[in-house]
Amino acid sequence: MTAGAPDIPALERAGRILKEGGLVAFPTETVYGLGGNALDPEASRKIYAAKGRPSDNPLIIHIAEIEKLDAIVREVPDKARKLAERFWPGPLTMILPKADIVPMETTGGLTTVAVRFPSDPIARELIRRSGGYVAAPSANASGRPSPTTAAHVIEDLGDRIDMILDGGPVGIGLESTIVDFTEEVPVVLRPGYISLDMLREVLGEVRMDPGLIPDNSNVKPKAPGMKYRHYAPRAELIIIEGDEQDVVDKIRTLAAEALADGRTPGIIATEETKDRYKEGIVVSIGSRREEETIAHALYKVLRGFDESEADVIYSEAFHTPRMGHAIMNRLLKAAGHKVINLDKRKEKMMVAIGSDQGGFELKQEILKHLDEQGVEYKDYGSYDTASVDYPEYAAKVAKAILSGEADKGILICGTGIGISIAANKFKGIRAAHCSDCFSAEATRLHNDANILAMGGRVVGPGLGCKIVDTFLQTPFSGEERHARRIRKIHELEIDED
Ligand code: TXA
Numbered sequence: 059m060t061a062g063a064p065d066i067p068a069l070e071r072a073g074r075i076l077k078e079g080g081l082v083a084f085p086t087e088t089v090y091g092l093g094g095n096a097l098d099p100e101a102s103r104k105i106y107a108a109k110g111r112p113s114d115n116p117l118i119i120h121i122a123e124i125e126k127l128d129a130i131v132r133e134v135p136d137k138a139r140k141l142a143e144r145f146w147p148g149p150l151t152m153i154l155p156k157a158d159i160v161p162m163e164t165t166g167g168l169t170t171v172a173v174r175f176p177s178d179p180i181a182r183e184l185i186r187r188s189g190g191y192v193a194a195p196s197a198n199a200s201g202r203p204s205p206t207t208a209a210h211v212i213e214d215l216g217d218r219i220d221m222i223l224d225g226g227p228v229g230i231g232l233e234s235t236i237v238d239f240t241e242e243v244p245v246v247l248r249p250g251y252i253s254l255d256m257l258r259e260v261l262g263e264v265r266m267d268p269g270l271i272p273d274n275s276n277v278k279p280k281a282p283g284m285k286y287r288h289y290a291p292r293a294e295l296i297i298i299e300g301d302e303q304d305v306v307d308k309i310r311t312l313a314a315e316a317l318a319d320g321r322t323p324g325i326i327a328t329e330e331t332k333d334r335y336k337e338g339i340v341v342s343i344g345s346r347r348e349e350e351t352i353a354h355a356l357y358k359v360l361r362g363f364d365e366s367e368a369d370v371i372y373s374e375a376f377h378t379p380r381m382g383h384a385i386m387n388r389l390l391k392a393a394g395h396k397v398i399n400l401d402k403r404k405e406k407m408m409v410a411i412g413s414d415q416g417g418f419e420l421k422q423e424i425l426k427h428l429d430e431q432g433v434e435y436k437d438y439g440s441y442d443t444a445s446v447d448y449p450e451y452a453a454k455v456a457k458a459i460l461s462g463e464a465d466k467g468i469l470i471c472g473t474g475i476g477i478s479i480a481a482n483k484f485k486g487i488r489a490a491h492c493s494d495c496f497s498a499e500a501t502r503l504h505n506d507a508n509i510l511a512m513g514g515r516v517v518g519p520g521l522g523c524k525i526v527d528t529f530l531q532t533p534f535s536g537e538e539r540h541a542r543r544i545r546k547i548h549e550l551e552i553d554e555d
């Protein structure tokens with residue numbers, strides 16, 4: 059069936075199966091789900107069994123009317139309501155405190171519950187016909203890539219479920235963005251189609267779960283499901299990161315070496331690069347100019363390699379502007395975090411960035427640039443051109459650095475001066491006001507500056523990005539005379555009564 063031409067008798071039958079405690083796989087706009095009645099502990103047990111999934115990994119409850127929300131949660135914070143208004147129905151899941159009627163089996167023993175209101179018309183129709191609450195994980199066998207077609211579901215679970223509704227290939231291809239509202243500041247537990255920037259536009263401050271930051275392997279992710287090694291293809295998968303031509307050259311070398319070794323290499327390329335690979339099983343995942351195509355094809359491509367002869371797969375990295383986070387989160391997991399980074403200058407670093415209205419436009423340009431460079435950042439606002447007080451943004455960025463949440467900061471106001479003065483009030487902060495690359499380099503070499511301050515009305519976007527690159531890529535010289543002077547600066551930080 060298609061969204062435009064729903065098969066009503068099939069939907070009716072599926073709804074009945076769910077009401078009677080059975081399992082039905084169905085399409086959503088993200089991936090196919092494996093549905094059971096969310097309020098029936100027995101149905102949840104069946105879901106875990108069918109997937110072969112550990113029962114401490116909670117399920118998402120799907121609803122099809124906003125009025126259904128209040129019965130399954132204890133409260134809905136204002137911020138969660140705002141987000142629901144903006145993105146529901148759609149690829150967003152919210153974690154909220156659960157109400158008593160939600161069985162612990164569904165939440166994997168947690169006192170919180172994940173809720174999602176999908177936009178797919180077949181999913182919505184099914185949910186309405188089944189009593190209103192459908193628990194559904196992705197309809198793959200545990201450890202396999204999520205299914206983006208009904209055929210994938212049949213491959214994994216065909217003989218273990220009562221019915222599959224075939225709605226054709228899904229639209230997005232990656233699971234929903236999960237946002238946790240049980241802490242003061244909302245936290246992204248799983249990146250998805252709805253990006254951090256889109257969330258921040260509505261909510262202001264939003265954090266990324268530290269367990270999701272690739273090099274933080276000692277921090278456990280908060281969504282239980284994110285700790286498992288998912289989406290793993292049969293062949294070893296290695297990601298190659300760096301400038302495009304360097305990546306192509308490296309993958310060609312690796313592929314040739316694999317062949318010489320008697321192994322068959324697979325290559326995950328893009329429309330832009332596929333013709334440059336001469337050996338191996340080359341698959342184009344989509345076009346970097348349309349990042350949605352890459353998200354859409356990712357799981358299909360990973361599944362496809364399992365059917366192929368490939369013994370080892372080399373993939374380009376996909377740090378695309380909006381969905382790059384979500385795509386790389388899945389790809390890194392599939393690769394078990396095996397990455398060859400050809401660009402030593404971009405060693406993993408977290409940048410905190412903030413501005414007032416005078417710096418907002420330059421900040422947005424710099425964010426785009428950081429996305430392209432694959433540099434991780436946290437945007438502390440402001441989020442538009444409304445007039446705000448710059449010391450507040452200076453404080454947020456300074457605190458992010460002092461707490462270790464970020465390695466370096468960027469602050470922008472009209473001239474860059476006020477915001478740097480404010481940041482320098484914090485012990486341990488060395489904010490340097492720069493309008494040229496020479497100063498940015500020197501302040502890193504000599505002062506080990508940890509914040510770059512710039513004037514949004516002083517430097518244009520082109521120069522601004524160059525200054526940022528220089529600042530982020532220049533290491534401290536480490537020379538004793540400079541280290542001594544930095545110590546003396548901090549000795550000047552006298553607490554006056
Ligand atoms: O797009 C999607 O969200 C798809 C479609 C079918 O809706 N569903 C999906 O479900 O991806 P699943 O079960 O494959 O992933 C749910 C994730 C898991 O990582 C789980 O640990 C996390 O959500 N989760 C569920 N309830 C949670 C809770 N109360 N607290 C923290 N994480 C939770």
Ligand code: MG
Pocket residue numbers: 195196204
């Ligand atoms: Mg899943």
